[in-house]
Amino acid sequence: MPKTSARLLSLLSLLQARRDWPGALLAQRLDISPRTVRRDVDRLRELGYPVVATKGPDGGYRLDAGAELPPLLFDDEQAVALAVALQVAATTGADLGEAAARALATVRQVMPARLRHRVDTLRITAVEPPATRPEPQVDGAVLVALSAAVQAREVLRFDYASPGDPDVDGTRPPRRAQPHHLVTRGGRWYLVAWDLDREDWRTFRADRITPRVPTGPRFTPRDLPGGDVATFVTGRFRGSDGSGDWPCRGEVILDLPAAAVSRHTRDGVVEELGPDRCRLVLGSWSWSGLAAAVGRFDADFEVVGPAELGDACAHLARRYADAALPGRRRG
Known part of the structure; x- marks a missing residue:
């Protein structure tokens, strides 16, 4: 049987890993008796950890x-993951830097010296690609409000600042949507929701959303x-119907080594x-876009x-040939 201190750490780690633990399962995982589990739980309570007993057939x-934060327990992997996250x-698009x-x-202050040293040696510089505008x-409060509506499955009422179509006088009725997921992609946050007024799925940019209170009724x-x-x-960002694949996909034979092509093909x-x-099968949002990518x-x-890719290549060839002729530039 492991020493009491090591056993308490193992017990605390298990309790943090999932919400409910049957007592018998804890005893099995720690290779101790149910009576020892009860004693160890009492020791954790004395140290300030709010461990409560759950009722039911299994008991656990x-x-x-709690009202106060007791000493935190992190293993090495958790400490590294926390430091990285x-x-x-600051690069996730949320105003949380x-x-x-x-x-x-x-x-860091409540970590043991060993883990504190490991976190201190982990210094990350996140380099974002240059952008024409920030x-x-x-x-963060908006993200919390959106996530709360997703978890509660309540209709969200919100104002949405559409570019080029501002609600100058503030009289436009709020949008209504059933929020399903809060996602991040490419440094931006999006709300995936069923738009009740347009009766279709939408992806709303979170930075343009101003939630209204209260929220609406619950939904299935x-x-x-x-x-x-x-x-x-x-699929939405690729312009497809939601399948996740590109709407246009074609195949070509390239006069290049496969290794050279693979480095530039995501x-x-x-x-x-x-x-x-080499043979290359590639997708794009349009046939002209696919031809240009090749x-x-x-x-x-x-x-x-398919034939559509060949037609797009011929179309681009004529366009580029015309653009190369002297005097064809438009003023």
């Missing part, structure tokens, strides 16, 4: 939230197109056909299919 324990919080720095400093930041969640939120959001499929030839490899290629 739960670590509740808090240091990159200063709060994240203060949180890291607070948590990305909008989302107020609908099934997202595509089956899951990742597939749905990916979600395409590259197959080696020889030392200097052209950026600056190599001869053959269109395998």
